[in-house]
Amino acid sequence: MSVVAIILARKNSKGLKNKNIKLLNGKPLIYHSIDILKKSRLINDIIVSSDSKKIRDMAIKRGVKAPFLRPKSLSTDNATSDKALRHCLKFLNKKKLYPKIVVYLQITEPLRKLWMIEKCIKVLKKRKEIDTAFMVKKFYKNLWEKNKKNYIRTTNEKYGLPRQKKSKYFREDTGLACATRSSVILKGSRIGKKIFPVFYNHDFDYLDIHNNNDLKIANFILKKKLFKII
Numbered sequence: 348m349s350v351v352a353i354i355l356a357r358k359n360s361k362g363l364k365n366k367n368i369k370l371l372n373g374k375p376l377i378y379h380s381i382d383i384l385k386k387s388r389l390i391n392d393i394i395v396s397s398d399s400k401k402i403r404d405m406a407i408k409r410g411v412k413a414p415f416l417r418p419k420s421l422s423t424d425n426a427t428s429d430k431a432l433r434h435c436l437k438f439l440n441k442k443k444l445y446p447k448i449v450v451y452l453q454i455t456e457p458l459r460k461l462w463m464i465e466k467c468i469k470v471l472k473k474r475k476e477i478d479t480a481f482m483v484k485k486f487y488k489n490l491w492e493k494n495k496k497n498y499i500r501t502t503n504e505k506y507g508l509p510r511q512k513k514s515k516y517f518r519e520d521t522g523l524a525c526a527t528r529s530s531v532i533l534k535g536s537r538i539g540k541k542i543f544p545v546f547y548n549h550d551f552d553y554l555d556i557h558n559n560n561d562l563k564i565a566n567f568i569l570k571k572k573l574f575k576i577i
Contacts, residue, residue, distance in 0.1 A: 350468055350526075351392045351446035352384045353435050356406075356454055357422040358399035362557040367402060367454050369562055372569035376556065377402065379457040381409050383576060386461055389468045390450060396435045398422035414438070429537050436532050448472075449532050453522030455556040457565065458574050463547060467526035470543045478539020481525035483517040484552050490516075517544060522555065549574065 356367045356377055368375040377395075384393050395406035395413040398421075403413040415438055421431045432451060439446065448471050450464060463482055470480035487510050489502040500506070504515055521537065524545070531539040551574055556562050568574050 349391045349446045350389055350448045350450060351394060351436075351439065351444075352390050352450035352452075352464075353432055354380055354384075354393065354395045354406075354411075354452070354454065355428055355431050356395055356397040356399070356402050357417065358397065358402060359422070359424075360557075361424070363559055363562065366556060366562075368405065369556075371457060371556075371562065371565055375405065376457065377405065377454050378409055379576060380452055380454050381406065381411055383459065383461055384450070384452075384464065385410065387465055387468075389465055391446070392444075394435055394439070396431055414442075429532075429535055432532050432537055433535055436529055446529055449527050449529055449537075451521060451525045451527065451537055453555075455561075456520070456522040456554070457556070457576065458549070458551050458554055458568070459523045459576065460547075461577060463524040463545065464526075466545050467524050470545070471526050471528065474543065476541055477543045478531050478541045479525065479527040479537070480543040480545055481538070482520040482523040482547050483544040484520055484547060485514070486516040486518040487513050517546075520547075520552070523547070 360366045367377045371379060384390055393411040395411055396417050397403050398417045398419060403416060406413040417431060421434055448468060467480040471477055489500060491498050492501050504513055527537050527539060551568055554565055556565055
């Protein structure tokens with residue numbers, strides 16, 4: 348069963364300019380995602396989808412494929428990751444390449460372990476009825492939403508429960524690792540109807556690099572060896 352990993356890396360970003368190629372612990376941010384994917388023996392191919400010639404050249408130099416420049420219409424602030432993934436998969440299909448499983452992760456969430464990626468892949472290989480496997484983290488905060496007139500608490504657990512007794516809610520962290528069947532991607536979504544949550548826990552699960560402070564924190568964590576990417 349062939350597996351392809353697709354890295355989405357557009358050039359424009361509002362919070363942190365050129366964030367995908369900013370240096371993190373001495374190397375461009377995108378390289379952290381490329382390097383961990385290259386360590387997996389379960390992945391047959393790694394594709395970088397970008398609208399930037401510079402990022403495309405960097406990816407090729409790092410030893411992965413970047414066979415096209417992504418259309419501008421799929422590289423705007425409003426363009427979804429799901430559409431960009433489908434574009435990449437359709438490109439591969441036109442080249443008579445038909446991977447069965449697509450691995451997705453976000454460059455901005457570099458504090459991941461190899462086991463996360465491989466566990467998601469293994470679930471799909473073993474469990475044919477599962478569409479998507481992705482990382483999840485237990486979530487203990489109370490959620491509220493605003494309607495037209497008021498604020499409503501949407502957390503459906505007894506108010507005031509101690510943290511130790513809360514167990515219903517989980518945060519989707521597909522940016523750390525997600526594996527989905529190609530048939531789901533082609534329908535326009537990276538998450539299918541039948542999912543398998545892969546639980547994880549580490550001290551820096553909140554980190555998602557979108558501004559300069561996020562980058563400073565990530566650099567501090569890695570330079571002080573508080574987290575090891577393996």
